[in-house]
Amino acid sequence: MTLSGKVAVVTGAAGGIGRATARLLAERGAAVVAADRNPSVAETAELIRQAGGRVEAVVADCASDDGAQRITDQAIAAFGRLDILHANAGVSGPLIPDLATDSKDFAEILRINLIGPWLAITTALPHMQAGASIVCTASAAGLRAGAGGIPYSASKAGVINMVQTVAAALTGRGIRINAVAPGLIETPMTAPLYDAARRRGRGDRIGQLNPLQRGGEADEVAEAVAFLASDAASYINGQVLVIDGGLSSSLPFAPRPAGQ
Ligand SMILES: NC(=O)c1ccc[n+]([C@@H]2O[C@H](COP(=O)([O-])OP(=O)(O)OC[C@H]3O[C@@H](n4cnc5c(N)ncnc54)[C@H](O)[C@@H]3O)[C@@H](O)[C@H]2O)c1
Numbered sequence: 001m002t003l004s005g006k007v008a009v010v011t012g013a014a015g016g017i018g019r020a021t022a023r024l025l026a027e028r029g030a031a032v033v034a035a036d037r038n039p040s041v042a043e044t045a046e047l048i049r050q051a052g053g054r055v056e057a058v059v060a061d062c063a064s065d066d067g068a069q070r071i072t073d074q075a076i077a078a079f080g081r082l083d084i085l086h087a088n089a090g091v092s093g094p095l096i097p098d099l100a101t102d103s104k105d106f107a108e109i110l111r112i113n114l115i116g117p118w119l120a121i122t123t124a125l126p127h128m129q130a131g132a133s134i135v136c137t138a139s140a141a142g143l144r145a146g147a148g149g150i151p152y153s154a155s156k157a158g159v160i161n162m163v164q165t166v167a168a169a170l171t172g173r174g175i176r177i178n179a180v181a182p183g184l185i186e187t188p189m190t191a192p193l194y195d196a197a198r199r200r201g202r203g204d205r206i207g208q209l210n211p212l213q214r215g216g217e218a219d220e221v222a223e224a225v226a227f228l229a230s231d232a233a234s235y236i237n238g239q240v241l242v243i244d245g246g247l248s249s250s251l252p253f254a255p256r257p258a259g260q
Contacts, residue, residue, distance in 0.1 A: 215245075
């Protein structure tokens with residue numbers, strides 16, 4: 001699964017899943033452009049440099065035309081090519097479905113979570129050759145209700161369909177596009193939820209609804225992204241890889257305690 005000689009752009013790389021992916025892609029040999037609107041993306045770049053990787057940090061709004069173009073331009077200026085895109089930046093918005101959601105708030109979540117990956121894809125594609133790979137971060141919330149607010153879930157369902165439709169639009173070009181759909185992963189995005197559970201002494205309840213009975217780690221998503229980005233996944237295209245401990249694989253049921 002070596003990525004040596006490849007150049008990767010990772011958006012939303014200041015922390016969480018994006019930081020974990022940027023570090024892993026660099027560890028596997030890719031030169032990485034780590035992008036985020038949060039200036040602490042520089043810390044991600046520093047971690048990669050300290051580990052001997054090649055990296056450029058870009059502070060930009062990935063969901064603006066100008067920001068998306070700047071990120072792609074930086075990859076070409078710094079490393080001369082673009083082989084891997086992990087379109088990952090996103091926001092959660094309210095976690096509870098709220099029928100009174102304001103249309104402006106709804107539109108902003110769609111802008112970042114859906115138009116953002118679209119701009120990352122469309123600015124990257126002119127520089128990509130056959131063999132290139134795009135991975136978008138969707139969510140288990142994009143598959144079913146129960147894992148996020150209404151705009152968030154709709155945006156992630158949109159990402160999944162966009163991945164399928166773009167795969168079709170790329171027919172004949174040899175460029176693959178897939179999505180990862182994480183379940184509950186401990187990152188800055190979910191920190192309030194983890195913190196609240198731990199404050200109430202219920203940290204051990206986190207992730208209990210999935211058969212692995214635990215929450216996931218950003219590194220576990222990064223491994224899947226690195227696989228899909230690599231030539232090892234050369235015949236996997238237009239798919240959604242769900243990384244949720246098995247949560248979405250089952251209808252709800254009341255599990256028996258072990259041994260009964
Ligand atoms: N943590 C989970 O449980 C979980 C589950 C499913 C999907 N996801 C998705 O994974 C992705 C990464 O989230 P995370 O959990 O690592 O949380 P995170 O908050 O650590 O990462 C999201 C990053 O995106 C950046 N970002 C947001 N809007 C941006 C914009 N307009 N321009 C540039 N950067 C922007 C943020 O600054 C942040 O660094 C998101 O798309 C999220 O929806 C997360």
